[in-house]
Amino acid sequence: MKHLGTLLAFVAVALAFVPHVLAPPLTVLAALCASLLLEPAAVKRAWRLPALLLVLGASGLTALLVGWGAAPARGLAVGAAVLLRFLALLLLAALASRHVDAEAVQRGAKRLGMTRLGLAGGLALNSLPHLGETARDAWTALAVRRSRARPRISDLPRLAEVLLAHTARVAEEAAAAAALRGHHALARPGGPLPSVPLLVVVTGKPGAGKTPAMRGAAAALQERGVLVAGFAQIPVWAEGGKGGYVVRDLVSGEERTLAVKVGEERGEHGTPFRFEPAGFVFARAALERARTGSVLILDELGPVELRGGGHMPAVRRALARPGLAAVVVTVRPALIPSFLSQLAVPSAVIVDVEGAADPVKALLGAVAPALPPAV
Amino acid sequence: MRDARAWTHAALFGSLWGAAEASLGTVLKAAHIPLAGLVMASIGVLCLLTVRRLQPTVGISLVTGVVAAFLKVFSLGGLVLGPAAGILAEAALVELAMTAFANSALGAVVGGALALAETPLQMAFTAVVITGPEAAAALEKAARTLASGISLPAASPLAMLAGIAAAAALVGAAVGGLSWRVAGRVSRRLRGSA
Numbered sequence: 001m002k003h004l005g006t007l008l009a010f011v012a013v014a015l016a017f018v019p020h021v022l023a024p025p026l027t028v029l030a031a032l033c034a035s036l037l038l039e040p041a042a043v044k045r046a047w048r049l050p051a052l053l054l055v056l057g058a059s060g061l062t063a064l065l066v067g068w069g070a071a072p073a074r075g076l077a078v079g080a081a082v083l084l085r086f087l088a089l090l091l092l093a094a095l096a097s098r099h100v101d102a103e104a105v106q107r108g109a110k111r112l113g114m115t116r117l118g119l120a121g122g123l124a125l126n127s128l129p130h131l132g133e134t135a136r137d138a139w140t141a142l143a144v145r146r147s148r149a150r151p152r153i154s155d156l157p158r159l160a161e162v163l164l165a166h167t168a169r170v171a172e173e174a175a176a177a178a179a180l181r182g183h184h185a186l187a188r189p190g191g192p193l194p195s196v197p198l199l200v201v202v203t204g205k206p207g208a209g210k211t212p213a214m215r216g217a218a219a220a221l222q223e224r225g226v227l228v229a230g231f232a233q234i235p236v237w238a239e240g241g242k243g244g245y246v247v248r249d250l251v252s253g254e255e256r257t258l259a260v261k262v263g264e265e266r267g268e269h270g271t272p273f274r275f276e277p278a279g280f281v282f283a284r285a286a287l288e289r290a291r292t293g294s295v296l297i298l299d300e301l302g303p304v305e306l307r308g309g310g311h312m313p314a315v316r317r318a319l320a321r322p323g324l325a326a327v328v329v330t331v332r333p334a335l336i337p338s339f340l341s342q343l344a345v346p347s348a349v350i351v352d353v354e355g356a357a358d359p360v361k362a363l364l365g366a367v368a369p370a371l372p373p374a375v
Numbered sequence: 376m377r378d379a380r381a382w383t384h385a386a387l388f389g390s391l392w393g394a395a396e397a398s399l400g401t402v403l404k405a406a407h408i409p410l411a412g413l414v415m416a417s418i419g420v421l422c423l424l425t426v427r428r429l430q431p432t433v434g435i436s437l438v439t440g441v442v443a444a445f446l447k448v449f450s451l452g453g454l455v456l457g458p459a460a461g462i463l464a465e466a467a468l469v470e471l472a473m474t475a476f477a478n479s480a481l482g483a484v485v486g487g488a489l490a491l492a493e494t495p496l497q498m499a500f501t502a503v504v505i506t507g508p509e510a511a512a513a514l515e516k517a518a519r520t521l522a523s524g525i526s527l528p529a530a531s532p533l534a535m536l537a538g539i540a541a542a543a544a545l546v547g548a549a550v551g552g553l554s555w556r557v558a559g560r561v562s563r564r565l566r567g568s569a
Contacts, residue, residue, distance in 0.1 A: 061407070069513025096448070117441065120382050124390035124442045131391055132398075157557060163391070164425045164561045171387040175380040306380075338380065 005037030009092055016085050021077075024084035031088040038095055046094035047087070055090065059083035123174060131167065138162045175338060197319075198326040198370035199345050202299075202363060203333050204353035210330045213351075213359035214299045217328070218250050220364055221295055226325075226371060229290035230297030231283045233258060247279050249286040250297055256282040271304065284314035292323030295367060300330035306338050319343065326370040328363065381432040388426040389442025392419055396447045396462065412494040413543060416465060419443070420487045420547070421554040423469040428558035429565070431478040433470075440466020461497045465490040480555050487551020492544035499536055 012030035015023050035042045059082040067075020109118020142155050142162075204210050211232055218228050228250055236244045238261070247258040258279030259271075267273050290296045296318060304310035319327060331339045333352075340348060349366045356362035395418050403411035422443075423436045443466070444459040469486035476482030518535040 065513045065517075069516050093448075116382055117438065120386035120389070120438060120442055121445050123383060123386040124393065124446060127387055127390045128394055128446070131387075131394055135394075160421060161557055161560050161564065164388075164421070164557070165564045167387045167391050168384065168425075168429050168561065168565055171384040172380060174383040174387065341379070 001037050005034045008034035008037065009095060012088055012092055016089055021081075024081040024088075027088040028084050028091075031091040035091055035095060039098060042091060042094040042098065046091045051090055055083060055086040059086060127170060127174075130170065131163075134166050135163055138166070172334065197296075197324040198367070199343075199348040200326060200328045200351060200363065200366045201336055201339070201348050202328060202330045202351050202353060202359075203336060205333070208354045209359060210353050211299055213353050213363055214297055214328065214330055215250075216360035217363040217367070218295075218297050220360060221367070227291055227294040228297060229287065229294050230299070230328075231286040232297070232299040244273060245279075247283045247286075249282070249289075251286070251289055254282075258283070275304075275310070280311065280314070283311055284317075287314050287318040290318055290321055290324060293325050293372075295325050295370075296327045298327070298329045300332075301335075301339060302332065303335065306335060306342055312342075316343075326367050328367065381430045381435050382438070384426050384430045385435050385438035386442055388422045389439040390446060392422040392439065392443040392462075393446025395422075396443060396458065400447075400458070412461075412498055413491060413546060416461075416491050416494045416547070417550045417554075419462065419465050420469065420490050420550050421557060423466060423490075424473075424483050424486065424551065424554040425558040425561055427469070427473050427478060427483075428555065428562055433474055436466050436470035436473060440470075461494065464493050464497060468493060480552065483551040483555035483558075484548045485551070487554060488544040488548040491547025491550060492540045495536065495539045495543055 008030050012027050012034060015027040015030060032043070035046075059079045062082045063075045063079025065075070066078040107118075109115060109121065112118075138159055142159055146152075146155065202210050202214060211234065215232055218230070218232075221228050230250050232248045232250060233245045234248055234255070235242045236246055238244075242261065244260040245258045246255040248255045256279045257276050259273035259275050261267075261272055262274045263272055268275055287296065287298075298311070298315060301311060301315065305312040305315065329339070336350070351359070351362050351366050353359040353362075396415060399418075400411070400415045403414060408414075419440075423439055426439050427436055440463050444462040447459050447462055468489040472486030472489055473482040476485060522535055
């Protein structure tokens with residue numbers, strides 16, 4: 001019965017677009033039969049007074065327009081056909097909204113070989129109520145902040161900005177949650193590493209002291225005779241904030257320009273910076289200094305690398321080198337799940353410099369299990 | 376699209392656009408608010424350009440449009456092919472412009488112009504397809520009445536339509552530029568909180 005009802009629903013949708021005088025009444029008939037077989041209550045839900053008034057208004061306007069353009073009798077006929085089509089489609093929409101859920105969409109898309117699109121559709125359906133609530137909250141917050149009963153037209157850009165930013169955050173969280181749970185259906189990571197050394201992730205907000213902690217730990221390890229290789233990205237400060245970055249080889253201490261601020265419009269990889277290919281070549285050379293027993297230090301990997309660009313190809317090549325003692329990577333907190341997902345590593349030690357009394361000591365403690373006992 | 380975030384962004388921004396189409400769009404169209412199509416197309420351009428600026432990946436605008444069109448099916452206004460096809464066409468035009476102009480502000484302006492110019496053309500096309508030649512006759516009569524009302528009695532319906540599309544394109548270019556700016560503000564807001 002359920003299959004017959006579904007079939008009739010599809011027949012009704014198809015009939016709605018057939019340009020024949022008998023098609024509209026047959027559409028309503030097919031939709032009613034489908035509703036009786038699948039869910040009789042859908043009729044009551046679909047044909048509520050406000051919806052019926054809307055449909056009457058739309059078909060009445062059509063009748064008027066056509067009657068004005070052709071002949072009154074023709075206008076009435078077309079208006080009636082539009083009315084019947086709308087009534088049928090209202091009923092079908094009521095059925096679809098109850099019987100089509102995110103999982104059904106995903107299953108259907110998978111059958112058609114469009115798994116990712118299905119997942120995106122499912123995610124969109126699931127997030128609809130949340131986005132609606134957010135829009136209402138943002139509207140209320142704006143009204144409270146402006147001390148008015150309701151925001152004005154001039155407040156709309158700010159409302160849009162808040163809503164769009166929140167949507168982007170939810171998207172980031174969804175990707176991070178998928179990565180944390182090991183769902184890679186939406187991503188195409190480069191595959192697991194052949195050998196996984198101890199991975200230490202140093203994290204903290206911008207300006208929390210990640211890079212100084214890394215440099216301090218690198219110097220301390222070198223003093224103890226541990227082989228260290230890698231690079232640090234040092235910001236170059238200019239008037240008005242960061243003017244760019246240089247990349248420093250942690251062994252030789254040499255530096256090369258990596259990025260120069262050129263503004264949002266001309267920036268690369270969605271950043272306000274233009275990147276120098278020579279800087280990436282220099283960083284790759286620094287990573288290639290790693291030997292068996294080395295501690296590899298990468299400061300830092302960001303959104304560009306998570307998209308597979310920037311240092312990422314060199315990083316993957318360096319991490320695939322067998323015999324590394326440990327790898328220490330600086331990553332911002334929000335990017336950790338995506339980063340771990342990209343590298344497909346099973347575990348990592350996280351060192352949060354904001355929560356550590358002595359970040360260098362915390363970092364050395366995290367690396368210690370991978371070093372020979374004498375160190 | 377290699378990164379999961381590109382897909383989740385397309386899903387969420389498509390959801391936002393679809394929700395706006397299904398709620399605000401339905402209300403505006405049902406109440407026959409003038410220029411409702413342009414308002415909704417502008418919201419679409421804002422969503423498309425923001426997602427493109429945050430995730431500059433080829434194809435993301437198109438996927439966002441597919442998701443929004445899919446959600447539009449669940450609304451009263453979307454129960455005819457026109458609006459869903461319009462959403463897809465808008466997304467495809469923005470995708471084309473942003474890919475051709477390498478995700479730049481110029482691409483946003485061109486994309487916005489194309490997307491909004493498409494709205495009146497698509498409205499006329501949908502009206503003709505759904506209600507047949509009678510709608511074409513009605514539209515022609517309306518165009519002639521409008522033309523004579525503004526002292527352009529010799530203007531053909533097609534010329535009127537082209538003029539309306541050109542005016543919509545001008546508005547669209549402004550909407551594209553503004554949307555790109557708002558997208559930049561969103562990007563900075565997100566970066567500040569990272």
